[in-house]
Amino acid sequence: MKLTMLRNLAIGLSAALTLGTAGTASAETLRVGMECTYAPFNYKTADGELAGYDVDVANGVAAIIGVELEFVCQEWDGMIPALLANKFDLIIASMSITEKRKEKIDFSGPYRFSTGQMLGPKSKEMDLFDDAGNPIPDNFNGLRVGLERATTYASWFEDVLPGADVVLYDGSEPLYLDLQNGRVDLIMTNPMKAHLKFLSKEDGAGFEFKGPVVDEEKYFGIGVGIGMRQGEDELKGRLNSALKELINSGELEGYAMKIFPFKLHKDEWGQ
Amino acid sequence: MSFDLNLIAESLPLMLMGIGITFKLLIVSGFLGLILAICLLLMRISGRWFLNFPAQVYIYVFRGTPILVQIFIIYYGLPQFEAVRDSIFWPILREPTGCAILALTLNTGAYVSEILRGGVLGVSKGVLEAGSALGMSARQNFIYLTAPIATRLALPAYSNDVISLLKSTALASTITIADMTGIARTIVADTYAPYEIFISLAIVYMIFTFGIQKLFGVIERYLGRYMEREG
Structure with missing residues (x-):
């Protein structure tokens, strides 16, 4: 009795599995x-x-590669675990290609620059960088960032300016709020985004x-890529040639021009 | 799935650095919340509508909204007003820890006052009648009879609330506080290993819960020492 039940269960399960993969x-x-x-870069309109x-x-x-897409919204700090847990197949979320991330996941070639810039109140004179554009670590001591x-x-700050008092947030909106509220002296984020x-x-x-x-480049990588x-080398190859096609046809520049008066990639990435 | 034990060994000490903050949140808001709860309780049982009614509204509001929402309103909402930022409370509200303690206090105060009220209502009438018969005033009745008996009656439910307060402190990590959960989330974000880190974090919380349970068990036995039957 028990055995037949188990067998039925097994048959049912294998049927479900084959159906799943066929789908x-x-x-x-x-x-x-x-x-x-x-x-x-990625957001929901009204x-x-x-x-x-x-x-x-x-x-x-x-x-270009002829697939259907299904978008999944995922908080930033869980992005790579979610990819690894097969919640989705690709990360297209302005993720910079860094050595550290490459230990866990693979990236396509870059499709956008990756940079950071600090923001602070106009009313406060801050002497943070020398004339050559290098940060002066001592002047960051005790600053709330x-x-x-x-x-x-975050990893750049940890290594380069360990004297700063870093406060970690879960999203970018709270950063602006707390800068306005005076809870932090400085924030660092993507300058294109901060401007807009x-x-x-x-x-x-x-x-x-x-x-x-x-x-x-050691911290910010060569740019933003698809994770x-x-x-999955076959998929990676298809993605890379598709990105190159977007760059060479000028389409990628068009995406940037919708938002900014400049493009966000280097033409040499299309070679 | 491989379970990386080394990673747990490396990250446990880091997470435990957040114990201090977790316990600060628990103890400070637990203590302030208890004082608030006693005030609310006295308002509730005062028999005067202008005290009873505001307390009821307060309890309804704080039990009726998620604590995470309360934390967000206090942390992100209040500073939107110039008046708040100019007030004497700003040094407290500017700090995320101050905001978290305020939210947890207001929340636990509402729950605990109802728990205490349950204890007060559970004191049998006969005891109070006996007190009156001995010539004790209403106030003496409350202090010498109702309060000790109600405390013992409310204790099991109160220990429950302390345990849930411990777990609520984890929500403080959403407003940049580096408590145990906040540190764990940062480690996960750096190592991409949610299972190892969060499971060991869960075990740490369970150990603390066990400790709180035992502590309340001891207090319960102490307060109930007159109730034990002989033999």
Whole structure:
């Protein structure tokens, strides 16, 4: 009695499994993870539609390699674990290609620059960088600096400016709020994003960039790429040639021009 | 899935660096919350509507909203007002720890006052009548009869609330506080190893819960020493 039940169960299970795999194979769908709150790169418009540079890149690539996309919204600090746990297949979320991340996941070639810049109140004179554009570590001692958890900015600060009092946030919106509220003296984030979302708005009127753009390759990587699980070389090859096609056809420049008056990539990435 | 024991060994000491903050949140807000709860309780049982009614509204509001929402309102919402930032409370509200303690205190105060009220209502009428018959005033009745008996009656439910307060302190990690959970989340974000880190974090919380349970067990036995039957 027990045995037949077990056998039935086993048959049922294997049937379900084969059905499952057959389903994904017939219409290739790739699930794409992104934050969905990282404007202007990936965010939801007032109508609830996903938009932004990352979303355009995802759709552009999907059209070239001929797959359907399904977008999954995922908080930043859980992005790589979620990819590894197979919650989605690709990360197209403005993730910089760094050596540390490469230990866990694989990346396509870059499709956008990756840089950081600090912001602080206009009213406060801060002598943070020397004339050559290098930070002066002593002048950061005791300064409260707001950063997003698990970002390239956080690892840069940890190594280069250990004297700063770093406060870690879960998203970029709270950074601007607490800068306005005076809970932090400085924040560091993506300058393109900060300009668009904060400095150009009424809330950001009393604030400005402090110091130059930082893009030390050791921390910030060569740029932003598409993340995938390791060992998917065939997929990686298809993604890379699709990205090159987007660069060479000028389409990628078009995505950037929708938001900024300049492009966000180097033409040599298309070679 | 491989379970990386080395990683646990490396990250446990880091997480334990957050114990101090976790316990600071637990003890300070637990203590302030208890004082608040006693005030609310006295308002509730005062028999005067202008005291009873505000206390009821307060309890309804704080039990009726998620504690995470309360933390966000206090941390992100209050500083939006210029008046708050200029007030004498700003040094406290500027600090995330101050905000978390305030939210936890206000929340636990609401729950505990109802627990204490349950204890007060559980004191049998006969005891109070006996007190009155001996010529004790209402106030003496409350201090010498109701309060000690109600404390013993409320204790098991109160220990429950202390345990849930311990777990609520983990929410403080959402407003940049580096308590045990906050540190664990940063480690996970750096190592991409959620299972190892969060499971060991869960075990640490369980050990503390066990300690709190034992502590309350001892207090319960002490307060109930007159109730034990002989033989």
